[in-house]
Amino acid sequence: MTTLPLFPAIFTDMAGSVLVIVLTVLSLRYAYLLTRREPDNFLWGFLFYFCVTLTVFAISRAMGHLVKQVLLIGGHGDVWHGLAPFSGGLNTLLMISLSAVIVFYHKGVEGYQAIRAKALSLKDANAQLNEAADQLRKMNLHLEERVEARTAELSDSEKKFRHFFTNSMDMVYFCNAENRLVNMNRSGLEMLGYPVDDPPPLGLVDLFLHEEELDHYFDSMLKDGFIRDQEVEFVKADGSVLYVHVSANGVFDESGKFTGCEGIAKDLTRVKLMMGQLAGSEKMASVGQMAAGVAHEINTPLGVILGYAQLMMDDFDSDTEERQNLEVIERQTKACRKIVADLLKFSRQSESAREQLSLNEVIGDVMAVTEHTLNMNHITVHRDLEPDLPLVIGDAEKLRQVLVNFINNAHHAMEESGGGDLYLETRTLPASNEVAVMVRDTGHGIPEKIRAQIFDPFFTTKSVGKGTGLGLSVSYGIIQEHGGRIEVVSPAMKDLIDEQSPGTAFHVYLPIHAEENSDVIKD
Amino acid sequence: MGCSKKVAYNSRQVKLMTGLLLLLPGLIVLFPVQAWALQTHGAPEGIIVHQMAHVFYFGALVYLFWDLRRTMSQGRGWKFLQIFCLLMMLWNILAFVGHQTHLIMDAADFSHEFGYLSSMMLGPFSATKLINYFARLDHLILVPALIFLFLSLRSIYRSTAEGEDS
Ligand SMILES: Nc1ncnc2c1ncn2[C@@H]1O[C@H](COP(=O)(O)OP(=O)(O)OP(=O)(O)O)[C@@H](O)[C@H]1O
Ligand SMILES: [Mg+2]
Numbered sequence: 001m002t003t004l005p006l007f008p009a010i011f012t013d014m015a016g017s018v019l020v021i022v023l024t025v026l027s028l029r030y031a032y033l034l035t036r037r038e039p040d041n042f043l044w045g046f047l048f049y050f051c052v053t054l055t056v057f058a059i060s061r062a063m064g065h066l067v068k069q070v071l072l073i074g075g076h077g078d079v080w081h082g083l084a085p086f087s088g089g090l091n092t093l094l095m096i097s098l099s100a101v102i103v104f105y106h107k108g109v110e111g112y113q114a115i116r117a118k119a120l121s122l123k124d125a126n127a128q129l130n131e132a133a134d135q136l137r138k139m140n141l142h143l144e145e146r147v148e149a150r151t152a153e154l155s156d157s158e159k160k161f162r163h164f165f166t167n168s169m170d171m172v173y174f175c176n177a178e179n180r181l182v183n184m185n186r187s188g189l190e191m192l193g194y195p196v197d198d199p200p201p202l203g204l205v206d207l208f209l210h211e212e213e214l215d216h217y218f219d220s221m222l223k224d225g226f227i228r229d230q231e232v233e234f235v236k237a238d239g240s241v242l243y244v245h246v247s248a249n250g251v252f253d254e255s256g257k258f259t260g261c262e263g264i265a266k267d268l269t270r271v272k273l274m275m276g277q278l279a280g281s282e283k284m285a286s287v288g289q290m291a292a293g294v295a296h297e298i299n300t301p302l303g304v305i306l307g308y309a310q311l312m313m314d315d316f317d318s319d320t321e322e323r324q325n326l327e328v329i330e331r332q333t334k335a336c337r338k339i340v341a342d343l344l345k346f347s348r349q350s351e352s353a354r355e356q357l358s359l360n361e362v363i364g365d366v367m368a369v370t371e372h373t374l375n376m377n378h379i380t381v382h383r384d385l386e387p388d389l390p391l392v393i394g395d396a397e398k399l400r401q402v403l404v405n406f407i408n409n410a411h412h413a414m415e416e417s418g419g420g421d422l423y424l425e426t427r428t429l430p431a432s433n434e435v436a437v438m439v440r441d442t443g444h445g446i447p448e449k450i451r452a453q454i455f456d457p458f459f460t461t462k463s464v465g466k467g468t469g470l471g472l473s474v475s476y477g478i479i480q481e482h483g484g485r486i487e488v489v490s491p492a493m494k495d496l497i498d499e500q501s502p503g504t505a506f507h508v509y510l511p512i513h514a515e516e517n518s519d520v521i522k523d
Numbered sequence: 524m525g526c527s528k529k530v531a532y533n534s535r536q537v538k539l540m541t542g543l544l545l546l547l548p549g550l551i552v553l554f555p556v557q558a559w560a561l562q563t564h565g566a567p568e569g570i571i572v573h574q575m576a577h578v579f580y581f582g583a584l585v586y587l588f589w590d591l592r593r594t595m596s597q598g599r600g601w602k603f604l605q606i607f608c609l610l611m612m613l614w615n616i617l618a619f620v621g622h623q624t625h626l627i628m629d630a631a632d633f634s635h636e637f638g639y640l641s642s643m644m645l646g647p648f649s650a651t652k653l654i655n656y657f658a659r660l661d662h663l664i665l666v667p668a669l670i671f672l673f674l675s676l677r678s679i680y681r682s683t684a685e686g687e688d689s
Binding site: 010088095 | 587634638672
């Protein structure tokens with residue numbers, strides 16, 4: 001073969017050019033779609049620009065080739081020779097551009113990827129941070145819940161203690177380091193008689209009556225850190241005395257410095273009163289026993305003295321000095337016998353009868369004898385007797401004696417002022433199943449400081465000869481024997497306090513006889 | 524000290540450059556004819572630039588191929604793009620060789636006496652002539668290369684679509 005036909009080359013050139021155009025345009029389409037899908041992706045940007053340049057180059061080249069082939073086939077070789085340099089130049093230019101795009105853009109991709117990697121790691125770090133923040137938030141939420149629960153618990157216990165504080169029957173107080181009261185409950189203020197709503201500023205110094213008790217309080221507070229059952233006298237708002245049992249604890253800070261104290265004080269006034277009464281009755285019982293023994297021993301010699309004195313009186317005329325002396329002896333001996341008899345009565349040595357009787361009747365009997373004398377001394381008697389007073393069981397004679405004692409005392413008390421009023425009252429107390437008798441005068445009253453002593457045997461404020469001090473103690477014994485009790489109130493009318501005649505009231509309570517009681521109900 | 528030395532050097536350089544720049548218009552004014560003659564682009568220049576462009580393009584493709592192999596290991600699309608690169612490099616070589624052989628040949632090697640479509644390459648056939656003939660069929664490589672480019676972009680596009688779906 002000496003020749004090769006160029007036709008296959010021409011054909012390939014033309015068909016290939018068409019295919020090149022088609023293929024590059026199709027590629028460009030996908031590159032374009034990629035950039036549309038992810039406009040921010042630099043890599044797709046590179047592919048797109050690469051395809052654009054490639055397509056332009058390919059089209060320029062392919063068109064050049066097609067035009068060349070067409071012109072040459074058409075026999076216009078000269079035209080093509082004119083165009084060829086432009087087509088070739090353009091192709092060269094585009095090829096260089098394509099190379100530049102490949103190198104520079106692809107370098108850009110590298111940079112982009114580095115930045116992207118950084119961004120990804122940043123994003124990762126950010127996500128981790130977010131997660132941590134989330135966990136923190138959760139923990140925080142949990143913490144809030146826990147704080148809430150704790151607060152509820154605290155307020156619960158606070159409520160409990162506040163309830164205890166306000167409703168305690170005892171005085172509860174808190175002091176600061178200067179021993180000023182910072183808080184005292186309602187009971188405490190009521191005990192002391194201060195206004196509950198607006199108490200004045202108080203210190204422990206204001207409460208304690210005796211300085212030595214306060215000193216003792218401070219001493220043991222600083223030495224032991226607490227006080228146990230100290231018996232203390234407090235001063236009330238009105239100046240009167242309040243007996244209390246104080247127990248307190250010191251409050252100290254970490255360094256052991258005293259920062260205050262908290263204490264409880266129990267009102268002992270009632271206990272004290274009861275203790276006093278108990279002691280009194282015990283004393284009286286022992287005195288009674290002793291008196292009984294003495295009375296028994298003395299009674300016989302007194303009888304002998306009296307007998308001999310009367311015997312001797314017969315030997316003297318009535319106007320002689322001896323006779324008068326003997327009369328004094330007789331009189332005083334009789335007085336002694338009366339005292340001894342009283343003593344025996346007080347110590348319950350004498351027998352007592354037990355019969356059903358009405359106290360109204362007893363009062364009537366006594367008044368029949370004494371009213372005249374009272375009237376003579378300008379004393380008006382007022383009776384307020386309940387008509388159907390239940391009966392009591394007892395010794396009429398002894399009860400009469402009790403009443404006589406009361407009336408005599410009232411009489412004496414009103415003597416000074418030259419008269420007054422005597423009130424006699426009887427009442428039924430269904431609640432306690434008792435009958436009450438009251439004897440009230442408008443006399444000088446009983447001073448507070450001797451009130452506890454008036455029932456003591458031989459206690460009297462009267463001059464020798466006028467009173468022996470046995471009247472009330474005997475009465476006390478009698479009423480006790482009857483299962484009753486005596487109360488004394490002086491000044492008698494609290495709301496009608498009269499400096500001159502505060503008055504005294506004696507109340508006697510005797511149990512109602514059970515059978516009679518039921519009879520009364522039947523009536 | 525080093526600093527001042529550097530500054531001194533720089534200022535000297537700047538002075539030299541400004542001096543040259545000022546000298547250039549002067550030279551053009553003094554020797555206008557010679558200056559124009561220096562700027563002519565003779566006949567071989569076009570083909571030389573074109574061949575250089577082919578080399579440049581080839582280099583760029585080598586770089587792209589190397590970089591794709593290095594960074595884009597996974598994905599069918601990137602594999603296709605690598606094949607495109609290889610084929611394109613091959614095409615560049617072919618085109619370059621085609622242009623080179625064309626320079627050596629002259630009009631006597633072809634006969635157009637029966638019209639353009641019936642053109643013939645005349646013997647006797649040297650290696651140059653055969654290579655030139657084969658280089659004329661460059662589309663046999665270029666078209667497959669572009670097919671792989673098309674496949675590559677399509678598969679990349681689809682894979683991103685899949686990524687989006689999942
Ligand atoms: N109604 C009264 N008003 C004022 N003081 C009274 C009254 N009753 C009793 N007292 C006081 O109580 C004291 C004791 O009374 P009590 O009857 O026991 O003894 P007395 O009257 O002094 O002597 P007597 O043995 O003669 O009764 C009296 O001295 C008196 O001070
Ligand atoms: Mg009396």
